Amino acid sequence: MDNKRKYVIPGDVVTTGPFRPEQNVILEGNKIISTTIGISEIYDDSVKVIPLTGKYIPKINDLVIGKVISHTSLSWELDINSCYVGFLPAQDVFGRDFSAHADELATKLKSGDLVAARIANFDRTRDPLVTISDRDLGKIDSGDLIKISPSKVPRLIGKRGTMIQTIEMATDAAITIGQNGWVVVSCESPEGLLKAKKAIEMVDEKAHVANLTDQVKEMLESRGES
């Protein structure tokens, strides 16, 4: 294999030889086969495929944006744009002296509220457990929600955060990206908000295009003048 990156679809042989299969690849004999549509990357001793499509699968420590669906007397359920619902226990919000009799969950989070949360625990036997007890987590009071494909989140962040920095700098917007493909944008000026939203949608649509950061930059600047 001369080139390190290439476009693959399920069943394509990424490479052969003594490599460790990582994300989205399987080892079949001595062939490493892609299991999804994406871009393959071969490192010194491992192989992985960055997916271009697919639903969000929770991973421990991921920052996600969730929407409260409902609550019981002990916990909230969050829609985290996945095939599983996020489970947010009441202790996480009220503290350890939470009492199901004394505390009413609806006073803190109502259904429809947006929260920035972190996946605290997830395995295949249970729904993902999320937490909001950390810095920068918790209820989101203002901002617009944009839904993009979860597989395009890395593209929106860019290499070492270049893409998101470009958008934030040009528009003065504060952007929170959830790994689940939900993005919250808030901005003082309505024009900035509009521009930032447009830029995010552009990334979602043109994720496969090379030099996208430059294109986004150009778009943001040209709009600024008019």
Add this chain to the structure above:
Amino acid sequence: MGGRDATMVLLDENGIRCDGRKIDEPRRIMIKAGGLKNADGSAYIEFGDNKILVGVFGPRDVHPKHMSNTDTGILRVRYHMEPFSVGERKNPAPSRREIEISKVIKEALEPAVMLDKFPRTAVDVFIEVLQADGGTRCAALTAASVALADAGIPMRDMVAAIAAGKVADTVILDVNNEEDQAGQADMPIGYMPSLEKITLLQLDGILTPEEYKKCVQVGVDGCKIVYELQKKALHEKYFGNGGD
């Protein structure tokens, strides 16, 4: 069904079939990935005069809940023919034949999809036959596999399918409606090209052991042609061109 012509010649002395094809030539095949906005993945296929649309949803919650499996995700397939897909109106209620084909396609896709990563969920595949002209199960299976890949469901390999058969004592590739009605045998084959494994093999008709082997070989070679088109369809949608 299309009018059967008693004087129709299925295979003439020059080895040309009733629709002008050679014995090892498939019909015109066009596959398009995507197209349905509300489905997680979709595909459209034109396989000769067959026109089939496939939508895939999931992984998603299983309803009814008792169907869910705590060890793995489940695959559900619905093959359905539109009332206007054939000459005489077809009752839209699922027929015995449609239920069988749904099951057969499901079992042909199961070796390819890796649903053990999504326990307690379901992946739903909806196949709508808009126009039928023989060999819909193969075309539907081909399109379903593209739609599953489009939905991002992890798969060991794509599944390509085509039928081989026998008319006028000759083994042929890609049986059309006339050949299916008047021919001697029809053998749909589903095949995973990279893993070199067969996932669907049915046979309607009588073949000698030699003819059987020949049929399987012709079918597998045909699947490789179909696979190239599946590949092209996915490359076109995701990478914006026919190849790398």
